Each structure stands twice: as structure tokens, then as C-alpha cells.
Amino acid sequence: MAQTLSEIKTLLAAHGLRPKHKFGQNFLHDGNHMRRIMDAADLQAGDVVLEVGPGTGALTERLLEVGAEVVAVEIDTDLEPVLTHRMAGLPDGQGDRFTLVVGDALAGKHTINPAVIEPTMARVASSGRESFKLIANLPYHVASPLMANLAVDHPAMSDAVVMIQKEVADRLEAKPGSKAYGPLGILIQTLCEVRTVGTLAPGCFWPPPKVASTVVHLKRRPQPLTDDPKAFSATLKTLFTKRRKQLGSILGRDTELPEGISHDTRPDALTVEQLIALAEMLGSDIK
Secondary structure, eight states: OOOOHHHHHHHHHHTTOOOOGGGTOOEEOOHHHHHHHHHHHTOOTTOEEEEEOOTTTHHHHHHHHTTOEEEEEEOOGGGHHHHHHHHHTOGGGGGGGEEEEESOSEEETTEEOHHHHHHHHHHHHHHTOSOEEEEEEOOHHHHHHHHHHHHHHOTTEEEEEEEEEHHHHHHHHOOTTSTTOSHHHHHHHHHEEEEEEEEEOGGGEESOOSSOEEEEEEEEOSSOSOSOHHHHHHHHHHHHTTTTSOHHHHHOTTSOOOTTOOTTOOGGGSOHHHHHHHHHHHGGGOO
């Protein structure tokens, strides 16, 4: 039985807890949207799922119910007894497929916590799978670095179906010339196909956030558009720090550029493919 809003509140109250703003806790309670997330993830029994920010386990329980093996990462130590007790009480041994990591999903801005990756990959190995899926209602402050680091450094992540701030989702799908077009979206687009699943009103969460949220599906490309995403990411950061300047001003007018790219062009006017070609031509020369 899916957790209702009333049950989520009761679970927290039983432990003297309320949502904590510092952890970006906005608990999803809309069952229809949870079903849409599950449908988009296309989970099969035995699939391994990494869930960041499980809260009281409302989505976690649905993941376990369909047979997934779940590694959940919760930064709020106060929620550990809530999750542990709740998962232990699930029927049919579902809780045996649940691993809880209490801590930060990130070990720094540019690194996933090894305490998260190690049990996830252990589940992948024991299940006979070759990959895992990220399925989560991501706290807004962790969404961008988490998705970027998993996409770049952990190719075993085959898919991500995540709820994120609409503004971040817009960046993931942004096209050249738009205000949202920048390093995060360009990097993700080189490694994944991006699809919007749906937009959620603030009322789908408790407490309601002040912004709209969007569910996006990132599906890793069989062949990435760049062979060196780390180097490409570094080039993007250099170029987009000065996104309103022309390439000639950023790189120097005597810098050789790929065919079809002018020194008068701004970085945000280039397509993903043009930026990749530029990065490959510049190599380690860009400062």
C-alpha cells in the first residue's frame, strides 16, 4: 500500500520529526506521479536502483514491490530509524533487497561518495546485472552535481528518472541561443538522451516547494558524442564563463577553429556537435 500524505506525516510525527529545509526535504505524496515515474523507469525484477533522498520511503516501497534491489542514500540521520523500521516490516522479504546508506551522496562537488557507489555496484554484481538506474526525488541543491558526476564518471548508470527543479530540467534540454543553454545541459546531452516525463505542481509535495518540479528521463547513449567527457566539461566551463563574449575574444583571433565556426560566434550559439568539434581541436590548449 502506497504511503499517503497522512501516513507520511504520521511516520514523521511518531519520531518527533518535521521536514527540514536545510536538506531540501519536500516529500512526494502524489500517487499518480509516482506511477508515472515507475512507468518511465521500466523496471524489471532484479534491476538495481540507486535512490537519493528516500525520505520516509514512499517511492522506495514501490520500487521494492516491483522486485527492484534498492540502495537508498539518506543524509538525514533522523530518518534512519523511520526507514529501517518501515522497510523491515514490508511483506514477502522485500526489505532484504533494501540497503540504506546514511550520509551525503556526494564526497565533494565533483565526486560521488564511495560509500554510495560501492554497495550499488555490489548489488549490480550479485544480481547479474551490468548497470543500475537512478530513480529519485532529488533535493534541489544536489541534483546538478549528482547527475553530472554519475553521467561522466559512472557509465554503469544506464538511466536516470528523477524529479528536479523545473529550471534545472529546462537546462538539461536547452537548445543553442537560449538562456538555459549551458555546460550542464550540453554535457548531459553528449552522454544521454533527455526526455521530459511530466511537470509536477508544488501541491504534489509536502511541504509544497516554491517552484515547479519536472520529472526527466536520462537514457545513456550507446555511444557518447565525446570520447573524453571530463576534458569536454573543462572546455565548456572555460567557454561559458565568458558566454557573452565572442570566441575570438575568448580564444584569440589567431586560434584555428573548426569549419563553419566563426571567431565572431558566441559559445551559446554553437550546437553540441560544434562545441565537441571545437573542444577536440583545442585539446589542452584552452586556458
